[in-house]
Amino acid sequence: MINISETKTKTKTETKTKIIDVQKIEKVFTLHERNSTQVTGFSDVSFSVNRGDLLALTGVSGVGKSSILKAIYRTYLVSSGEILFHRSDKSVVDLVTCSESQILQLRKREIGFVTQFLKILPRVSALQAVAAPLVETGVSEQDSLYQAANLLNMLGIREELFNISPLTFSGGEQQRVNIARGVIAPKDLILLDEPTASLDEQSSDRVLTLLADMKEKGIAMIGIFHDRKKIERVADKTYEITRKNTEKPFQAIREVA
Amino acid sequence: MLLEVQDLSKIYGNSCGSCLALTGEEHGRAICPECASVVAINSISLTARKNEILGIVGESGSGKSTLLQLIYQDITASCGKIFFNGLTDDRNQPLNILKAMPATVSHLRNKEMSMIYQNPHLGLNFLFSAGGNIAQRIIGAGERNYEKIRKGALGFIDRIDMETSRIDDYPENFSGGQQQRIQIAKALSSSPKLLLLDEPTTGLDVSVQAKILDLIKELQQEIGFSMIIVSHDLGVINHLTDITVVMKHGTLVEYGLTDQILEDPQHPYTQLLVSSIL
Amino acid sequence: MNSTTFAFIDEDAKKEIRRSLLKAVALPGYIVPFASREMPVARGWGTGGLQITLSIILERDVLKVIDQGCDASVNAVNIRDFITEVTGVKETVNTSEASIIQTRHRIPEHEFAKDEKQILVFQVPTPEVLTTVEPDTAKQKQMHANSDYAKLWVLLYEDTSQYGDSRISNRYPVLINDHYVMDPSPIPKYDIPRMDNSPVLQLFGAGREKRIYAIPPYTSVKPLKFDDREFKVESFSGISCERCGAQNVFFDEVRRETGNHYFCSDTEYCDQHLEKSNAS
Numbered sequence A: 001m002i003n004i005s006e007t008k009t010k011t012k013t014e015t016k017t018k019i020i021d022v023q024k025i026e027k028v029f030t031l032h033e034r035n036s037t038q039v040t041g042f043s044d045v046s047f048s049v050n051r052g053d054l055l056a057l058t059g060v061s062g063v064g065k066s067s068i069l070k071a072i073y074r075t076y077l078v079s080s081g082e083i084l085f086h087r088s089d090k091s092v093v094d095l096v097t098c099s100e101s102q103i104l105q106l107r108k109r110e111i112g113f114v115t116q117f118l119k120i121l122p123r124v125s126a127l128q129a130v131a132a133p134l135v136e137t138g139v140s141e142q143d144s145l146y147q148a149a150n151l152l153n154m155l156g157i158r159e160e161l162f163n164i165s166p167l168t169f170s171g172g173e174q175q176r177v178n179i180a181r182g183v184i185a186p187k188d189l190i191l192l193d194e195p196t197a198s199l200d201e202q203s204s205d206r207v208l209t210l211l212a213d214m215k216e217k218g219i220a221m222i223g224i225f226h227d228r229k230k231i232e233r234v235a236d237k238t239y240e241i242t243r244k245n246t247e248k249p250f251q252a253i254r255e256v257a
Numbered sequence B: 001m002l003l004e005v006q007d008l009s010k011i012y013g014n015s016c017g018s019c020l021a022l023t024g025e026e027h028g029r030a031i032c033p034e035c036a037s038v039v040a041i042n043s044i045s046l047t048a049r050k051n052e053i054l055g056i057v058g059e060s061g062s063g064k065s066t067l068l069q070l071i072y073q074d075i076t077a078s079c080g081k082i083f084f085n086g087l088t089d090d091r092n093q094p095l096n097i098l099k100a101m102p103a104t105v106s107h108l109r110n111k112e113m114s115m116i117y118q119n120p121h122l123g124l125n126f127l128f129s130a131g132g133n134i135a136q137r138i139i140g141a142g143e144r145n146y147e148k149i150r151k152g153a154l155g156f157i158d159r160i161d162m163e164t165s166r167i168d169d170y171p172e173n174f175s176g177g178q179q180q181r182i183q184i185a186k187a188l189s190s191s192p193k194l195l196l197l198d199e200p201t202t203g204l205d206v207s208v209q210a211k212i213l214d215l216i217k218e219l220q221q222e223i224g225f226s227m228i229i230v231s232h233d234l235g236v237i238n239h240l241t242d243i244t245v246v247m248k249h250g251t252l253v254e255y256g257l258t259d260q261i262l263e264d265p266q267h268p269y270t271q272l273l274v275s276s277i278l
Numbered sequence C: 001m002n003s004t005t006f007a008f009i010d011e012d013a014k015k016e017i018r019r020s021l022l023k024a025v026a027l028p029g030y031i032v033p034f035a036s037r038e039m040p041v042a043r044g045w046g047t048g049g050l051q052i053t054l055s056i057i058l059e060r061d062v063l064k065v066i067d068q069g070c071d072a073s074v075n076a077v078n079i080r081d082f083i084t085e086v087t088g089v090k091e092t093v094n095t096s097e098a099s100i101i102q103t104r105h106r107i108p109e110h111e112f113a114k115d116e117k118q119i120l121v122f123q124v125p126t127p128e129v130l131t132t133v134e135p136d137t138a139k140q141k142q143m144h145a146n147s148d149y150a151k152l153w154v155l156l157y158e159d160t161s162q163y164g165d166s167r168i169s170n171r172y173p174v175l176i177n178d179h180y181v182m183d184p185s186p187i188p189k190y191d192i193p194r195m196d197n198s199p200v201l202q203l204f205g206a207g208r209e210k211r212i213y214a215i216p217p218y219t220s221v222k223p224l225k226f227d228d229r230e231f232k233v234e235s236f237s238g239i240s241c242e243r244c245g246a247q248n249v250f251f252d253e254v255r256r257e258t259g260n261h262y263f264c265s266d267t268e269y270c271d272q273h274l275e276k277s278n279a280s
C-alpha cells in the first residue's frame, strides 16, 4: 500500500465535515457560431459532499454529468448558482465568483481533476508525467519519482513502460496513468470523470481500491461511473441527474482492501 | 500582485480626444473615425501574479505586440498606469512605472523583466558572442566579477541544452532555434520576475518549436517566474499558460483560465477563434 | 596669419566655448556639444584642442605643446607656433613651467604642480566612447543618462574570455566620478592611472565631432575592469631608455634590423634625465 498523502493527517472524525456545497447551479451554453443557439448543459443542480465521502453522479448520456465536474473546476462558467468550497482553514470560497488566480491556487493543492483523457506533453515519460504534480507542490524530484513508481505499480502498469511516453500506451494504460497523475499530489477534493471507463475487471479493481484508500485519508471525491456495481462499492451517495433532480442516500457496500 | 496594468492605451497619430471612446471591440474598429489615429491598445487592464503564466491571443493587428512593448517600455504609452511588484515612489505610494525615473526604468528592463522577440535580431546583439549576450544582462543586473559572469553564462548555455564549448560563437553561426535558445538564456540570466515572449517560436520547425516550448516550461517550473506569452497558436497557449487574454481591436474581449477559454469560450470572437482550430 | 583679436577666435565664439567648458567641468565626463569653428589647421589635426586652448589662454600663460610626448614633432611645432603668434604668450618645453599643456596621445611624465593651476588640453579624434557598441546617438545619450555601460563591459568580457585580457591598447574607457564613462583620447593604458585624482584640470576637445568634455582636478578616474581582474598597463620591466637610461617610464619602441630599441616617449623627460645623469 502506498501513501498518497503523506502531508495530510486526516482522521476519521474529520470526515463528516462538509467540503463542497453546490447550490442551484445552471449552465446554458450560447453558441454564437450557431445563431446564438442556447444549449442547456444542466440546471437546478444542488448537492453537497463531506470530507472522506465519494458522491457518484449518475444519469443518462448528455444529461450534464461531465459539465458539472467542469463547472466545479471552473473549466466551464456556470450561468447561475453557487459552488461553495470549504477550505481546510475553515474559510469558504465561491468557486463561481472567486478570481482566476484563486482557482489556480486551489487547483494546485485542494481540488484535483482526473479527466477522461490524458492531456500531457509528448516527450515526457509516464513516470515524469505522474510525478510532475507532486514536484510542483515542492516535493523533491527524487521522492516524487519514487512515489509515482509506487502508484503506477499499484495500478498495475508494467515497469518497462515507466520511461516511455504514455501517449503510446493503450487506452486503459493511459487512463491509469491519468488517475495516478490526478491523485498523486495531496488534494482535498478530487473530481473523477469515468476513471474506470476503459479498464478491465482487474485494473478497475485496483483503481477502486485506490479510491477507497483515498477516502480513508479524508479525501472527498465526486465521480462519474457507469457501472452500478462500482458505484455500490465506493460511493457513499449518488446524485441522479434527471429533469427532476433527486439526491438519495445510498447504502455503499465497502470492501476492505 | 506582480504586474498590474490599469487603463492602458496606445494611440498612434494625433488623437482628437475621442479616439478611445470611438474605437474598440464594440465599435468593431481600431482606427478612429474622427481623426484616423490607430488605437493599438484601448484601455486595457489586467494583472499577473507571481509564477502565473498568461497567454495573449487575438487576430493580427489586435495589439498583442504593442501591449508587451508597452509593459517592457520599448514604446511609451499614451495613457494608463502600470504597477510592478509593489514598487513605490518616494512618498511610499504605488509607483506608476510609466512615470518612473530613467534609472528605475532601466533597472526594470535590465533586471526585473525580460523580453523574448520573434526576431532574434531584436533580442540578441549580433556583434556579441552567445556568452557576451548573456553576460550583457548579468552585467546589467550589476555583476562586475568576471568569473561569476563567465560561470553564469556557461551555466545558462548548459541549461538551454547547448554545448558549453559554443559559448564564444556569434549568433549568426547558430540556427534559428538555437538563436531563440540563446535569447531565452540571455533573458533569464538576470533572474527576472517577469518574462515577456512575443511569438517566440513562430517561424521555426514544428519539432524545434516543441522543444523550445518544453524548455521554457521546464525553466519556468524550475526557476519560477511569471510569463506573458503572445502566440497565435492555441496549442502553445494550451500547453504553456494558466490564464488567457483574448484581444480584438486593441481591447480585451475575454479573460479567463486557459482551459475555460478553450472549452467554454464566452465571447463570439473567442468562440470563432477556438472553433477555427478544432 | 593675421588676426585682429587676441588668440585668433572672436570674443563671442570664446564665450560660447567657455560656456561649454563650464558645463563640461560641472558634469565630469559628460560630453558637451559646441560650435566648432574653422581653424587654420585641417580638422583632425587638433582643432578641438586648439579651440579650447585659444578660448582659455591669457597673456600671462606659458604654453607647452606635445604630440605623442614630443615637443619637436611637426604637428606640435605648428600648433605651438600658431598659438604663440596669435597670443604672444611665452612657450616652453618644460612641463613644470607650463600653465597650459596641449597634448595629443600622451600625458607628460613629470608630476604636475599640486596647486591645480596647470591645465592639460587633450586633442580628441573620437569623443563618444559608446560608438563602438552603439551607433545610434539617441541611444548613446540614453545610455549615458542611465549610466548603462553594460555593452562596454561585454567587450571587456569577450576580450577576457577569448584573449585573457582586454585588447584595448589605447582609448581605454574610463569611469569618471562613478557616473559617466568617457573616452580618454588615444593615450596609452600607461597614462590611465595617472589621470586619476590628478591635480590638473583635464580638458578634451574634438574639433571634427564638435564635442568638449572635462575632468576637474582631483576627480576619480577608473578604467573599466572586473572586480577580480587587474588593470594591466604596458609592461616595460627590465627596459631602460637607450638615450638617457631612464626606467619606469613609457617608451617608444623602435624596430630596426639590430633589434628593438627603446626611447623615452616624453622627450622633455628624456632630455632632463640625460642632463641629470651627465651631471652626476
Ligand SMILES: Nc1ncnc2c1ncn2[C@@H]1O[C@H](COP(=O)(O)OP(=O)(O)OP(=O)(O)O)[C@@H](O)[C@H]1O
Residues within 6 Å of the ligand: A029, A039, A040, A041, A042, A059, A060, A061, A062, A063, A064, A065, A066, A067, A068, B263, B264
Ligand atoms: N463546451 C460545450 N459547448 C456546448 N455544449 C456543451 C458543451 N459541453 C457540453 N455541452 C452540452 O451539454 C450537455 C451535457 O453534456 P455533458 O458532456 O456534461 O454530458 P454527460 O452527462 O457527461 O454525458 P456522457 O455520459 O455522454 O459523458 C450536452 O447536451 C452537451 O452537448
Ligand SMILES: Nc1ncnc2c1ncn2[C@@H]1O[C@H](COP(=O)(O)OP(=O)(O)OP(=O)(O)O)[C@@H](O)[C@H]1O
Residues within 6 Å of the ligand: B012, B030, B038, B039, B040, B058, B059, B060, B061, B062, B063, B064, B065, B066, B067, B232
Ligand atoms: N509604429 C506604429 N505606427 C503606427 N501604427 C502602428 C505602429 N506600430 C503598430 N501599429 C499599429 O498598431 C496595431 C497593433 O499592432 P501590433 O503589432 O500590436 O499587433 P499584433 O496584435 O501584435 O499583430 P500580429 O499578430 O500581426 O503580430 C496595428 O494596427 C498596427 O498597424
Ligand SMILES: [Mg+2]
Residues within 6 Å of the ligand: A065, A066, A067
Ligand atoms: Mg461525460
Ligand SMILES: [Mg+2]
Residues within 6 Å of the ligand: B064, B065, B066, B198
Ligand atoms: Mg505581433
Ligand SMILES: [Zn+2]
Residues within 6 Å of the ligand: B015, B016, B017, B018, B019, B020, B032, B033, B034, B035, B036, B037
Ligand atoms: Zn480620434
Ligand SMILES: [Zn+2]
Residues within 6 Å of the ligand: C241, C242, C243, C244, C245, C246, C263, C264, C269, C270, C271, C273
Ligand atoms: Zn630617455
